[in-house]
Amino acid sequence: MKPFLLLAELVPAQGDDVRPIECFLRDYAGRKSEIPSGFRLAGVALPQNPRGIPMLDPADIFSIIAAKGPSGRGLWDDLDVVPHVTGKEQNAEALRSALMGFRAMGLTTVLAITGDKPASGKRVFELDSIGLLELVSELNFDAFQRAPVSPPAKRTVPSPEHPPAPGGFSRIGEMLAGPRPGSASFASRFSSVPQFFALAAVSPFKYTEASLLQQYFKAAKKLQAGAQAFLLQMGWDSRKSEELFRYFRQARLDAPVLGNVYYLSNANPAARLMNEGRMPGCFVSDELLAAVRREKAEAHLERAACQVAMYRDLGADGVDLGGLPDFDALVRIAVRAGEIGPGWRQRRIILDYPPPPPASGPGLFYLYGPETEGGSAPRPPFRPSPRPRTFRQRRFDFLHRNFLTKGKRLCPAVAGTARAFGLEKGEGSLYRWFHGAEAAAKAVLFACEDCGDCFLPENFGYCTLGECAKGLPNPPCGDATPEGRCGNDETRVCVAEPIFQAAAAAGKLDGLAETALPPRIAALEHTSGVLNYVFDRDHARGFPLIQIAELLHASIPRTAAAVQEVIKEGLIDAPPGAVRASGSAALGYLVSLIRRQAKQGAAYIDVNVDALSEDDPEFRKEILRFFVRLIRGHSLGVPVCIDSGSTEMLEAGLAAWYEGGREGGRPSAAPLVNSVKTYTMERLLPLRARFPFKFIGLLVDEKTAGLDGAYGVEELQALARRIVRAATGSHGFAPGDIFLDSTVFPLSIDVPMEAAKPGYTFRAFETIRRLKADPEFRGVHFSLGVTNAVRDLPGRRTGVTRAYLARAMELGLDAAIVNVFHGYGRRPPAPDLLAFVDAFARQDGSPEAVENALQAMMDFCRANRKK
Numbered sequence: 001m002k003p004f005l006l007l008a009e010l011v012p013a014q015g016d017d018v019r020p021i022e023c024f025l026r027d028y029a030g031r032k033s034e035i036p037s038g039f040r041l042a043g044v045a046l047p048q049n050p051r052g053i054p055m056l057d058p059a060d061i062f063s064i065i066a067a068k069g070p071s072g073r074g075l076w077d078d079l080d081v082v083p084h085v086t087g088k089e090q091n092a093e094a095l096r097s098a099l100m101g102f103r104a105m106g107l108t109t110v111l112a113i114t115g116d117k118p119a120s121g122k123r124v125f126e127l128d129s130i131g132l133l134e135l136v137s138e139l140n141f142d143a144f145q146r147a148p149v150s151p152p153a154k155r156t157v158p159s160p161e162h163p164p165a166p167g168g169f170s171r172i173g174e175m176l177a178g179p180r181p182g183s184a185s186f187a188s189r190f191s192s193v194p195q196f197f198a199l200a201a202v203s204p205f206k207y208t209e210a211s212l213l214q215q216y217f218k219a220a221k222k223l224q225a226g227a228q229a230f231l232l233q234m235g236w237d238s239r240k241s242e243e244l245f246r247y248f249r250q251a252r253l254d255a256p257v258l259g260n261v262y263y264l265s266n267a268n269p270a271a272r273l274m275n276e277g278r279m280p281g282c283f284v285s286d287e288l289l290a291a292v293r294r295e296k297a298e299a300h301l302e303r304a305a306c307q308v309a310m311y312r313d314l315g316a317d318g319v320d321l322g323g324l325p326d327f328d329a330l331v332r333i334a335v336r337a338g339e340i341g342p343g344w345r346q347r348r349i350i351l352d353y354p355p356p357p358p359a360s361g362p363g364l365f366y367l368y369g370p371e372t373e374g375g376s377a378p379r380p381p382f383r384p385s386p387r388p389r390t391f392r393q394r395r396f397d398f399l400h401r402n403f404l405t406k407g408k409r410l411c412p413a414v415a416g417t418a419r420a421f422g423l424e425k426g427e428g429s430l431y432r433w434f435h436g437a438e439a440a441a442k443a444v445l446f447a448c449e450d451c452g453d454c455f456l457p458e459n460f461g462y463c464t465l466g467e468c469a470k471g472l473p474n475p476p477c478g479d480a481t482p483e484g485r486c487g488n489d490e491t492r493v494c495v496a497e498p499i500f501q502a503a504a505a506a507g508k509l510d511g512l513a514e515t516a517l518p519p520r521i522a523a524l525e526h527t528s529g530v531l532n533y534v535f536d537r538d539h540a541r542g543f544p545l546i547q548i549a550e551l552l553h554a555s556i557p558r559t560a561a562a563v564q565e566v567i568k569e570g571l572i573d574a575p576p577g578a579v580r581a582s583g584s585a586a587l588g589y590l591v592s593l594i595r596r597q598a599k600q601g602a603a604y605i606d607v608n609v610d611a612l613s614e615d616d617p618e619f620r621k622e623i624l625r626f627f628v629r630l631i632r633g634h635s636l637g638v639p640v641c642i643d644s645g646s647t648e649m650l651e652a653g654l655a656a657w658y659e660g661g662r663e664g665g666r667p668s669a670a671p672l673v674n675s676v677k678t679y680t681m682e683r684l685l686p687l688r689a690r691f692p693f694k695f696i697g698l699l700v701d702e703k704t705a706g707l708d709g710a711y712g713v714e715e716l717q718a719l720a721r722r723i724v725r726a727a728t729g730s731h732g733f734a735p736g737d738i739f740l741d742s743t744v745f746p747l748s749i750d751v752p753m754e755a756a757k758p759g760y761t762f763r764a765f766e767t768i769r770r771l772k773a774d775p776e777f778r779g780v781h782f783s784l785g786v787t788n789a790v791r792d793l794p795g796r797r798t799g800v801t802r803a804y805l806a807r808a809m810e811l812g813l814d815a816a817i818v819n820v821f822h823g824y825g826r827r828p829p830a831p832d833l834l835a836f837v838d839a840f841a842r843q844d845g846s847p848e849a850v851e852n853a854l855q856a857m858m859d860f861c862r863a864n865r866k867k
């Protein structure tokens with residue numbers, strides 16, 4: 001059985017005196033056997049400037065203590081060290097380097113939280129807890145991407161049977177995963193890649209419907225952003241503690257949970273500060289404060305032990321223990337918690353100190369009534385009763401709907417007028433006048449702080465910069481009072497409350513529950529938010545390309561290696577939800593590959609496993625089904641692009657996509673099939689009746705193409721016509737369901753094999769140009785597998801791809817199979833690479849054009865050949 005984990009939360013005395021922490025660690029080293037069986041001190045958590053008051057940074061505390069003692073980790077012994085990471089004083093770049101620093105020190109278990117508002121310094125909060133978790137996920141993914149695809153590293157995961165080697169330590173993530181079934185060791189090339197294990201916070205101790213449900217909504221968003229376990233905020237109300245576990249089970253928030261136990265005593269002022277609201281988010285009622293003041297130390301210890309017993313009994317994996325005076329207190333709490341066991345229920349009287357019910361209004365909000373305890377309870381998402389929209393909401397909706405809904409009503413006129421007056425450039429006196437007027441009006445109406453990247457529409461007309469004391473992208477933090485007021489400024493209601501009410505009134509709670517907003521674009525600060533929106537510069541800007549993400553392709557060595565490991569680990573049948581529990585690093589990599597591509601704006605996640613298991617087609621289908629399920633479970637709603645040269649595989653992939661509907665019971669978005677050809681369309685297109693899909697129509701035929709293996713422009717046009725007519729005429733496809741691909745040949749072989757014959761690139765581009773101009777193809781998309789164009793070039797492949805796409809997009813290309821991490825279509829191509837591509841795009845077969853292309857290739861190779 002897994003031991004119940006204890007995490008000791010320690011802070012230096014007076015902000016910079018680490019001796020109490022040293023003392024705790026020395027006691028641990030000498031007396032660790034006193035920790036009762038069934039419990040394990042897993043690590044030490046180091047808060048970052050709690051209450052916004054400066055103190056030693058967790059990295060400094062770690063280094064100071066690591067320098068003392070026998071091994072490289074000094075007094076830390078076999079304990080994991082968990083720094084709190086917050087965005088309160090650091091911007092996104094500073095946080096990135098701080099995390100890199102932690103990783104370099106071996107501190108990879110982090111608690112990613114919003115953090116307390118600085119007591120006197122300027123707040124930052126460019127990233128809130130969700131943004132931080134995304135950053136951690138990104139760093140984890142980058143580490144995988146950078147790691148060499150080398151043979152498996154020999155590494156044994158510490159477990160009770162395999163204790164850490166002297167000087168080594170166990171990470172909390174490994175302890176929570178427990179020993180792997182069937183194997184005590186991870187001999188995996190992926191498990192040796194350093195990965196952060198991110199804990200996130202959640203508070204069930206909120207007593208308004210809006211505050212509580214926003215907490216739970218945000219917990220789900222944190223899970224999506226990469227949280228691997230949750231740590232509860234502190235609170236003294238066992239019904240609320242139970243509620244969280246129940247909600248997590250019902251909402252299938254599948255992650256380990258650690259409770260939070262604060263040892264309230266008279267030895268420090270914490271109880272009084274919490275009672276006075278000076279530790280936002282930590283509520284101690286008058287009754288609890290009075291009880292703590294009149295009790296003796298034994299009773300304080302009994303309450304803490306009872307809370308530990310409660311969390312253990314409710315199914316938590318451990319607890320974070322704060323307010324500990326010393327190691328001895330930890331031991332005594334654990335011993336007593338073991339004795340209390342399930343008997344905590346008879347001691348609720350010392351645990352339950354909810355706030356007093358409000359004088360008016362609906363009373364304290366609990367998600368489940370006591371009468372339903374143990375019985376059936378409402379299924380999340382919880383649906384509050386409908387509310388009328390307020391005047392403010394109606395006014396905002398009217399203005400936004402009529403003037404600022406891109407492409408609709410008066411928005412094109414707004415854009416046209418702004419363009420006519422030269423406002424698009426974002427400079428000049430007229431622009432400054434417009435911007436000043438906009439900022440003044442929005443400051444009055446919305447407490448706007450002129451960030452230039454306006455999220456008013458997503459937040460139902462509430463500015464989370466001006467109307468939140470921390471200016472969070474995704475409120476709430478955990479600081480709201482029981483009445484739903486801001487814990488940092490009780491003169492105002494927490495902004496998450498009216499946002500929730502407005503979403504409920506608009507019937508958009510599901511959207512609120514699922515949508516995590518990105519950080520604001522820092523470069524837009526103090527520019528016109530309206531013009532940034534109208535001219536596609538803010539977060540709402542679309543992608544100029546429909547990106548079909550290409551990295552889940554078994555011909556890519558890293559992807560293939562991960563799949564091989566997953567097969568070896570026997571996880572190819574694993575349902576998408578089993579990833580966390582499996583503890584498989586290779587599976588974790590594949591999931592992060594799916595998620596990061598989706599986050600990067602992929603419209604489809606391409607999967608191709610044709611290179612695997614070529615001698616066992618049935619098993620290959622099984623692998624494809626596994627991937628399709630994995631994408632369905634982890635792609636944040638982005639559909640799959642099923643990519644195969646085999647019609648049977650395509651059929652199997654389609655069936656897998658529709659098997660059981662999407663996770664969460666919602667209908668699946670239509671997948672893309674890559675590809676349908678004239679000679680496979682009669683078999684594939686009728687499948688639309690059973691499995692609605694879109695497809696890439698590849699312009700090839702069974703007949704032998706020209707001498708050079710490619711078709712002429714007229715032949716390509718004819719192939720396109722056959723596919724589009726069959727799809728729209730006989731099988732009910734809309735033009736927008738079709739992506740025509742005129743095929744890409746590498747520039748490196750784009751030399752004529754027949755006199756006067758245009759080059760491949762010329763033919764591909766010219767086909768797009770002509771089809772785009774043909775009314776019969778109105779609404780049809782044009783796509784290319786563009787990576788093929790740069791195959792075998794000696795360098796600058798990303799730049800050449802960017803230039804190739806830029807030229808093709810000028811002709812009408814609107815989709816491409818690409819590496820979505822390169823931002824194609826958003827950044828301008830280098831002029832010299834545009835000229836290089838042009839040499840091939842203009843190769844119409846004339847001797848001068850051929851010579852020009854050959855010369856361009858020679859120059860390019862000379863300049864870019866690796867020395």
Ligand code: SF4
Pocket residue numbers: 467468469470471472475476477478479480481485486487488489493494495496
């Ligand atoms: S307004 Fe709400 S989310 Fe913002 S700081 Fe206050 S309690 Fe936190």
